[in-house]
Amino acid sequence: xxxxxxxxxxxxxxxxxxxxxxxxxxxxxxxxxxxxxxxxxxxxxxxxxxxxxxxxxxxxxxxxxxxxxxxxxxxxxxxxxxxxxxxxxxxxxxxxxxxxxxxxxxxxxxxxxxxxxxxxxxxxxxxxxxxxxxxxxxxxxxx
Amino acid sequence: xxxxxxxxxxxxxxxxxxxxxxxxxxxxxxxxxxxxxxxxxxxxxxxxxxxxxxxxxxxxxxxxxxxxxxxxxxxxxxxxxxxxxxxxxxxxxxxxxxxxxxxxxxxxxxxxxxxxxxxxxxxxxxxxxxxxxxxxxxxxxxx
Numbered sequence: 001x002x003x004x005x006x007x008x009x010x011x012x013x014x015x016x017x018x019x020x021x022x023x024x025x026x027x028x029x030x031x032x033x034x035x036x037x038x039x040x041x042x043x044x045x046x047x048x049x050x051x052x053x054x055x056x057x058x059x060x061x062x063x064x065x066x067x068x069x070x071x072x073x074x075x076x077x078x079x080x081x082x083x084x085x086x087x088x089x090x091x092x093x094x095x096x097x098x099x100x101x102x103x104x105x106x107x108x109x110x111x112x113x114x115x116x117x118x119x120x121x122x123x124x125x126x127x128x129x130x131x132x133x134x135x136x137x138x139x140x141x142x143x
Numbered sequence: 144x145x146x147x148x149x150x151x152x153x154x155x156x157x158x159x160x161x162x163x164x165x166x167x168x169x170x171x172x173x174x175x176x177x178x179x180x181x182x183x184x185x186x187x188x189x190x191x192x193x194x195x196x197x198x199x200x201x202x203x204x205x206x207x208x209x210x211x212x213x214x215x216x217x218x219x220x221x222x223x224x225x226x227x228x229x230x231x232x233x234x235x236x237x238x239x240x241x242x243x244x245x246x247x248x249x250x251x252x253x254x255x256x257x258x259x260x261x262x263x264x265x266x267x268x269x270x271x272x273x274x275x276x277x278x279x280x281x282x283x284x285x286x
Contacts, residue, residue, distance in 0.1 A: 012168020013196020028214030057158020063258030065166035088270020090242025097235025111201025127240025
């Protein structure tokens with residue numbers, strides 16, 4: 001529990017919820033990052049500009065904060081890149097199959113009181129916990 | 144400005160707030176995420192507050208937004224229509240969760256972490272795009 005940061009966690013969460021509300025109230029869109037990304041790599045007609053801009057904003061917003069308030073935590077180093085690639089492939093494949101991720105099913109789906117999104121959220125949380133247990137405590141992958 | 148240009152600007156700002164929230168809450172640090180998923184280790188509940196803070200906003204704000212006939216600067220809401228819970232949803236979410244637990248990135252933080260020029264995040268995002276493409280190619284019928 002030594003790294004628990006309740007105040008900034010809550011503040012960041014409220015900002016994320018506000019961003020999702022903005023996108024829904026203004027553009028009528030769900031702020032699901034995997035779904036927005038899938039629309040970019042599998043483009044529909046003239047629908048990809050706002051997606052690229054949202055994703056650019058994501059990078060710029062995070063970058064601005066890391067620049068203004070350099071983090072106290074040290075960046076992870078030496079994480080095996082093949083494992084990062086494998087993890088990325090599983091995340092991409094799984095979120096495409098499930099039609100959403102932590103933001104689409106989690107933040108937005110739960111906000112819409114969607115039972116389908118609740119089922120998805122419970123499934124990826126449970127799988128994530130089992131995966132970390134296996135990686136850290138069974139296979140001893142340091143991360 | 145045309146409607147599309149205003150929508151694009153709104154998407155950029157929503158992305159900025161979203162990225163800011165991810166950085167303030169430290170969700171761009173994969174170690175924080177893994178420490179949340181590691182319930183048998185030094186559990187860090189921060190992510191629960193991030194998700195809780197975000198959902199507390201959406202669950203209230205979405206009710207008011209979705210009571211309106213449509214969004215402010217588009218003609219209609221673009222909402223998912225699926226409501227059923229099937230194997231595709233649960234298996235996809237589980238595959239996503241496994242990848243999430245391996246590297247500590249879900250799609251939003253993975254993309255936001257590109258802002259810190261992290262090689263592992265770059266490899267993760269490339270893997271994610273590849274994994275999504277594989278699923279979309281397998282599942283989306285082509286003519």
